[in-house]
Amino acid sequence: MNRSTRVQLLRIVVAFLFGLIGGLTAMNLLYGQKLDSLYLERNNLYYRNNEKYKKIQMLEKDLNKHHDTQYIGQDVSVEVELPTNESQFYQDKIRKEIQEILQPFVGKSVHWVSDNPEVLDTMMAKRIIQIDQDQKGTATSKSFQIRLKYLTFVGTKLKIWVVAQEKQKETEE
Template sequence: MEHPSRRVRHLRLWIIFSLGILVGAVIMTLFYGKKLDSLYLERDALYYANNQKNKEILLLREDIDKQAKRHARQNEDSDRIEKVAVEVESEEAFGQEAIKEKVEEILQPFVGKSIHWVSNNPDVLDTMLKERSIQGKNKTKLEIQLKYLAFLDTQLKVWVQAREVSDKDVSMADD
């Protein structure tokens, strides 16, 4: 069996050790408690600021997406033909407005079409106007032929040549 003084000695050591740990914890808390509290508060403030910045980034991304969609829609709209303008080269000086109206009516299906599609397929326009006959102002028969075409923003500008033909399909104009 152990000697009683040895047992008391061990008990004293354990008590002193426990008190040392307790006193060390109290001293550590007193010296570093405020610093730890300020660090915890700073960490919380940084988390809050980080969350606010993340929300701001999300809002900016949404705004950029909206702007991109609006810009894409505007580009899509600006790539469409909105108006057809016709210039006529003809020997008939008085019937040009009527010829313009009829050619604009013939080309009306191109309004709303993509400028790129029309510019890549000008033969469709040429085919629609090639050797097309329309009635002139003086009941004369006029043959329409595409000369030039150009795109000005959203406008299709077309130059046509109109020449008078007789019923026998012989041209009356000198070329």
């Protein structure tokens, strides 16, 4: 290769490099601002997408917390209020009777019972509990009418308060 072809080849390479630099500069001037705005918009969309994703996760967690099914345990707590100072004997007997009445609710969903307390109220409304007692060879019997006062849940434990009033025996004529 002679000198003139080398110079000509060098001019072609330099012209190509200047053309490449000029084309890149023109491209950057024409489309650089648009590319920057697209990058900013993409970053903004990523940020908003992440925020929505976090909100969805929070709502799913809240939904799972509310739909986490809990069931009423075997231990149903009953508090009995008697208007007069009756003996502890009657309170214990009434408590046991009411716990037997509430057995269908054991194993039911806490949410179902708390959303429908009228079912429990209906079961207790005007319910009569008969308590038989043997005192010194004579059998006596007392009747108590029950009314639901309060109902609450402590975790999966159902706790209710009832008022028991002694029902007077109707005299036979």
